[in-house]
Amino acid sequence: xxxxxxxxxxxxxxxxxxxxxPSDPELRALLGEARTVAVVGLSSxxxxxxxxxxxxxxxxxxxxxxxxxxxxxxLGQTSYASLRDVPEDVRIDVVDVFRRAEYTPDVxxxxxxxxxxxxxxxxxxxxxxARRIAEDAGLDVVMGICIHDVAVRLEEDEEVxxx
Numbered sequence: 001x002x003x004x005x006x007x008x009x010x011x012x013x014x015x016x017x018x019x020x021x022p023s024d025p026e027l028r029a030l031l032g033e034a035r036t037v038a039v040v041g042l043s044s045x046x047x048x049x050x051x052x053x054x055x056x057x058x059x060x061x062x063x064x065x066x067x068x069x070x071x072x073x074x075l076g077q078t079s080y081a082s083l084r085d086v087p088e089d090v091r092i093d094v095v096d097v098f099r100r101a102e103y104t105p106d107v108x109x110x111x112x113x114x115x116x117x118x119x120x121x122x123x124x125x126x127x128x129x130a131r132r133i134a135e136d137a138g139l140d141v142v143m144g145i146c147i148h149d150v151a152v153r154l155e156e157d158e159e160v161x162x163x
Contacts, residue, residue, distance in 0.1 A: 019144035041098030104130035
């Protein structure tokens with residue numbers, strides 16, 4: 001799948017691009033095929049966006065795998081220190097990231113190592129190195145866009161279209 005971003009004609013090395021995502025039909029397919037979402041940086045605090053978004057994903061039927069070395073359990077699920085600590089029998093489809101941009105290249109490497117299909121950097125999180133790492137390994141990448149907002153918008157579009 002090809003993502004679309006406004007990039008300069010001559011890319012500047014290490015200059016981050018803006019929000020970056022596949023087309024709506026491709027996003028719909030990514031979310032529709034996904035069953036398990038590892039949420040990196042998931043907090044047990046209900047006031048945190050990561051908690052609210054993971055809770056929404058659970059309500060929508062996704063298996064949520066918390067990844068945060070500072071948590072033992074979130075939303076009734078065991079929390080793992082890193083993606084590489086998630087048991088091998090847990091197939092991760094989407095890695096949804098709530099970490100500062102400078103940490104995302106390492107998360108991208110871990111996402112590749114565990115065989116994830118999608119690297120999704122949440123709103124305000126953009127890192128071109130992480131994008132290149134993931135895409136070079138064949139992952140689809142979304143950056144700077146909230147997975148919850150996309151899921152809700154696509155669901156509303158389907159309701160309007162009468163699907």
